[in-house]
Amino acid sequence: MIPRRFFSLLATLALIGLPLLASGHGYRLGDIxxxxPWAMPTARGVAGDASGVGYLILKNNGRKSDRLLSASTEIAEKVELRAHSGTGDTPPTRPVESIEIPAGGEVRLEPGGPYLLLLNLKQPLEEGQHFAVALRLERAGKITVDMWVQKNAKNSIY
Ligand SMILES: [Cu+2]
Structure with missing residues (x-):
């Protein structure tokens, strides 16, 4: 017989464990x-056709570089890959064809860096929600990931 205390310990671990999982979920696709993956909540009162921004880190354990070619989600009309062009305090961003993931390195889509621009959202993004995003990589292929809506994950997980 398993003592009752064992089960309450499991329950406690589950309570502690869930937030950790939620703040650090990840996926493996070949060498990548x-x-x-997380997204900023859209501002309160913003109409459903607003834009959102999505972030994630791509790590490449392989010996060849790979490239993120596209992203898509049912909740946005279109997803653009965006990167900063030029230098300075607030360099402008522009759409790019792809985002390179160097061999043995990583690229961080995060505030201040490259990001996914979710155009014409069908619904506002509210903290606590999550939604599916399909990613296409040149070498590794396709994967669907779960994107969490959070205020600022950068400070808590990276
Ligand atoms: Cu996570």
Whole structure:
């Protein structure tokens, strides 16, 4: 017989464990690891056709570089890959054809860096929600990841 205390310990671990999992979910696709896809909540009162921004880290354990070619989600009309062009305090961003993931390295889509621009959202993004995003990589192929809506995951997980 398993003592009752064992089960309450499991319950406690589950309570502690869930937030950790939620803040650090990840995926593996060939040589690529995709770490914690997340999106900023849209501002309150913003109409459903607003834009959103999505972030994630792509790590490449392989010997060849790969490239993120596209992303798509049912909740946005279109997803653009965006990167900063030029230098300075607030360099402008522009759409790019792809985002390179160097061999043995990583690219961080995060505030201040490259990002996914979710155009014409069908619904506002509210903290606590999550939604599916399909990613296409040149070498590794396709994967669908779960993107979490959070205020600022950058400070808590990276
Ligand atoms: Cu996560």
């Amino acid at each position: 690891r995709i770490v914690h």
